Every structure is written in structure tokens, then in C-alpha cells.
Amino acid sequence: MNNSAKSSPDDLLLDYLDGKLEGTSLQSLKQQLEQSPALQTRLEELRLIHLHLSSARLESPSNDFVDRVMKNLSASSAAASALSPRNGLLLIIGILVAGGILAFMLSSGTFDNANGVISLEKAKPATKYIQYTLPSLPLKGKVILDSILGIAILLCLVVLDRTVLRPLFQKKTAF
Amino acid sequence: MISLQEEHSLIDRILAGDQGAYARLVDNYKSYAYTIALKVLNTRPEAEEAAQDAFIKAYRYLKNFNRQARFSTWLYRIVVNTAISYRRKNPHQLASIEHHDRAVEEGGGMENKDRQVFLGRAIDNLNDADRLAIQLYYIKEFSLEEVAEMTGQNMNTLKVRVHRARQRLADELKRLLKEEALTL
Structure with missing residues (x-):
């Protein structure tokens, strides 16, 4: 605390209430208090605050507090061990490498001709009593692989969030 | 209250994988952690939840704990930060x-x-x-x-x-x- 703050009457009174004044400072304040009713009033105001705050005590949590912490700890340890940040990063790298190869193959036109038709007629049960024709489904390899690539990117983002970003932010807010 | 030596021995056991030893630390500091959370949050159920959460975070980051400092002050800092983040989530619960x-x-x-x-x-x-x-x-x-x-x-x-x-x-x-x- 600086000197000017020390010299303020309130600071002297608060030091007095904290029991930090001694010697000549204490004698000087006592003399001032005897001569100044305003200072006495202020001391009483500050004493009220001091007494109220001094009643603060340690509070006790519920009886099963420890059990609940240990139970939550076991649950969170099980969840954390499922995918560590290191494993998460390895998984992301794996997905990105596979996705990169796929994207390269797609852009180089490897799957441009991978089109076909799935005929449901072959799956029809062989019976002479049911007479109908089943439709055929067009199959476009490029569209399917584009979808797989999209899902892989989405999966990467989810893994990144769950295994790397979320624990990192939790760690930052903890300290 | 546990001694500093006992505290370090408990931390060694926890870091070696003995999760049960952590219960002793939690029991020792539960009232302190709860009181701090209560002073920040002003509501008992939320303070209890925040204090529990802080103990779980402390366990998770125990390997980063620097033995030069007291475990208590390290833990209390985590409790304060956890309680403050709880209050940011529920700013309306400030009624005294x-x-x-x-x-x-x-x-x-x-x-x-x-x-x-x-x-x-x-x-x-x-x-x-x-x-x-x-x-x-x-x-x-x-x-x-x-x-x-x-x-x-x-x-x-x-x-x-x-x-x-x-x-x-x-x-x-x-x-x-x-x-x-x-x-x-």
C-alpha cells in the first residue's frame, strides 16, 4: 500500500480493526478518536462491517460429496480413456490421409466411369405366383465417393472437437 | 488435516494409478473447495457441483502440478476458475x-x-x-x-x-x- 493511502483515516481505522496498528501509530489514532466524534462514528461503521465479515466460516458440502466425486471421476476416466488427444490426432491424420488420396483420385478422374445400375430384378424371389418387375437403381461412383469424403471431413471435425479442442479449452479455463 | 509429506505421498500414489488415494485428498479439501465455490456462486447446489467439477479437473491435470507450490493453492485456483465459469453460464443466479x-x-x-x-x-x-x-x-x-x-x-x-x-x-x-x- 502506498503512503498516501496509509495516511487516509479509513485505512488507519481498518488497520486498527485488523490489529495491525501498534506503537506510536496506535497511540496517535486513539488520541484522534478521543477528539473526533466523526472519526468515532466512522470507526463504528467500519467495525460493523468487520464484525459481519468476521463471522464467515468454512461451509460443509453434502455427506456424500467424496463418493460423488469419486463416482464422477470413474465415469470421466472411462470416457477419457476411450480416445485420448494423441489417439484422436492420429485418427484425424489417418482420415485426412485416406480422404486426401480419395480426393486426388476423384480429381484425376479415376472414378469418372465408375457408373452402373443395380438391378433389383435379381433379388426378386423366384416364384411363378408373383408377376411384377422391380426397378433398377442408377449407381454413380463419383457421387458415392463425394459423399464418403464429406462424411470423412465431418468425422474429422467431430474428433477434433471431442479429443483435442474441448480438452484444451477445459484445461485453459481450469487454471 | 494431512501433512505436506503425506500429501506428496498421496499425489505419488495417484499419479501411479491409485485412484482411491484421491478420495483422501478430496475429503481433506472438500470444505475449503466448497466454501470458495459458494462465495463465488452464492447458491449451495451449484457450488457443490462446481466444487466436484473442480476436483475432477484437478485429478485430470495432477501430472502438471508443480510440487514447488502447495496443492491447496493450486486446487483453490481451479475451484475459483471453475466457479466463475459456472456463474458465467448462469448469471441470473446471483440472489444472495x-x-x-x-x-x-x-x-x-x-x-x-x-x-x-x-x-x-x-x-x-x-x-x-x-x-x-x-x-x-x-x-x-x-x-x-x-x-x-x-x-x-x-x-x-x-x-x-x-x-x-x-x-x-x-x-x-x-x-x-x-x-x-x-x-x-
């Missing part, structure tokens, strides 16, 4: 039920109860940093160094903050009592 409860529990004359309620209200009107500093400063189980560490301030700043907060409280109490007298 605790002050009112305390006033009722302590009994005394009507004048005393009124004064307790007014003081509780005056404390609520302080800014967050001042309120937390002054409430922790007055819990005799916490040293000034621990409160400074918990609130992330140096000791001189903390002392000045506590002095100023008490001055403000005295002024606020005078104002509230004057207002009350005028309405009678």
Missing part, C-alpha cells in the same frame, strides 16, 4: 439467499437481523472481484497468500482491494439504512 439465511440463523434482535440483511445486500452490490476478495479474506482458514493466489492478484493489490471494499460497504450500509429510515 446465503446472506439472508445467515441472518436468520444467527438470530438476535430485529435490528441485528435487519442489519445483517442490509449488509448482505451491500456485499451483493460490490463488484465480483471485490466481493470475492473480501469474503475469502475474512475466512480465517485461508492465508492472505492463498487468497492472493486464488484471486490471481499480488498481496498488496489484494490488501488495497479489501480496504476499498470495506470502505464501500460501510458507505453503502449507511446509505441503505438512511433510505430505509426515510421510508418508515
Whole structure:
């Protein structure tokens, strides 16, 4: 605390209430208090605050507090061990490498001709009593692989969030 | 209360994989952690949840704990930060039920109860940093160094903050009592 703050009457009174004044400072304040009713009033105001705050005590949590912490700890340890940040990063790298190869193959036109038709007629049960024709489904390899690539990117983002970003932010807010 | 040596031995066991040893640490510090969370949050269920969460975080990051510091001050810092993040999530839960409860529990004359309620209200009107500093400063189980560490301030700043907060409280109490007298 600086000197000017020390010299303020309130600071002297608060030091007095904290029991930090001694010697000549204490004698000087006592003399001032005897001569100044305003200072006495202020001391009483500050004493009220001091007494109220001094009643603060340690509070006790519920009886099963420890059990609940240990139970939550076991649950969170099980969840954390499922995918560590290191494993998460390895998984992301794996997905990105596979996705990169796929994207390269797609852009180089490897799957441009991978089109076909799935005929449901072959799956029809062989019976002479049911007479109908089943439709055929067009199959476009490029569209399917584009979808797989999209899902892989989405999966990467989810893994990144769950295994790397979320624990990192939790760690930052903890300290 | 466990000794520093016992505390280090418990930490060694926990780091070696003995999760059960952590229960001893939790039991030792539960009241301190809960009290800190309560001072930040003002509501008992939320304070309990935040204190539990803080213990789980402390366990998770125990390997990063620097043995040069006390485990208690490291833990209390985690509790303060966890409780503050809880309050950011639920800023509306700031009503000072605790002050009112305390006033009722302590009994005394009507004048005393009124004064307790007014003081509780005056404390609520302080800014967050001042309120937390002054409430922790007055819990005799916490040293000034621990409160400074918990609130992330140096000791001189903390002392000045506590002095100023008490001055403000005295002024606020005078104002509230004057207002009350005028309405009678």
C-alpha cells in the first residue's frame, strides 16, 4: 500500500480493526478518536462491517460429496480413456490421409466411369405366383465417393472437437 | 488435516494409478473447495457441483502440478476458475439467499437481523472481484497468500482491494439504512 493511502483515516481505522496498528501509530489514532466524534462514528461503521465479515466460516458440502466425486471421476476416466488427444490426432491424420488420396483420385478422374445400375430384378424371389418387375437403381461412383469424403471431413471435425479442442479449452479455463 | 509429506505421498500414489488415494485428498479439501465455490456462486447446489467439477479437473491435470507450490493453492485456483465459469453460464443466479439465511440463523434482535440483511445486500452490490476478495479474506482458514493466489492478484493489490471494499460497504450500509429510515 502506498503512503498516501496509509495516511487516509479509513485505512488507519481498518488497520486498527485488523490489529495491525501498534506503537506510536496506535497511540496517535486513539488520541484522534478521543477528539473526533466523526472519526468515532466512522470507526463504528467500519467495525460493523468487520464484525459481519468476521463471522464467515468454512461451509460443509453434502455427506456424500467424496463418493460423488469419486463416482464422477470413474465415469470421466472411462470416457477419457476411450480416445485420448494423441489417439484422436492420429485418427484425424489417418482420415485426412485416406480422404486426401480419395480426393486426388476423384480429381484425376479415376472414378469418372465408375457408373452402373443395380438391378433389383435379381433379388426378386423366384416364384411363378408373383408377376411384377422391380426397378433398377442408377449407381454413380463419383457421387458415392463425394459423399464418403464429406462424411470423412465431418468425422474429422467431430474428433477434433471431442479429443483435442474441448480438452484444451477445459484445461485453459481450469487454471 | 494431512501433512505436506503425506500429501506428496498421496499425489505419488495417484499419479501411479491409485485412484482411491484421491478420495483422501478430496475429503481433506472438500470444505475449503466448497466454501470458495459458494462465495463465488452464492447458491449451495451449484457450488457443490462446481466444487466436484473442480476436483475432477484437478485429478485430470495432477501430472502438471508443480510440487514447488502447495496443492491447496493450486486446487483453490481451479475451484475459483471453475466457479466463475459456472456463474458465467448462469448469471441470473446471483440472489444472495446465503446472506439472508445467515441472518436468520444467527438470530438476535430485529435490528441485528435487519442489519445483517442490509449488509448482505451491500456485499451483493460490490463488484465480483471485490466481493470475492473480501469474503475469502475474512475466512480465517485461508492465508492472505492463498487468497492472493486464488484471486490471481499480488498481496498488496489484494490488501488495497479489501480496504476499498470495506470502505464501500460501510458507505453503502449507511446509505441503505438512511433510505430505509426515510421510508418508515
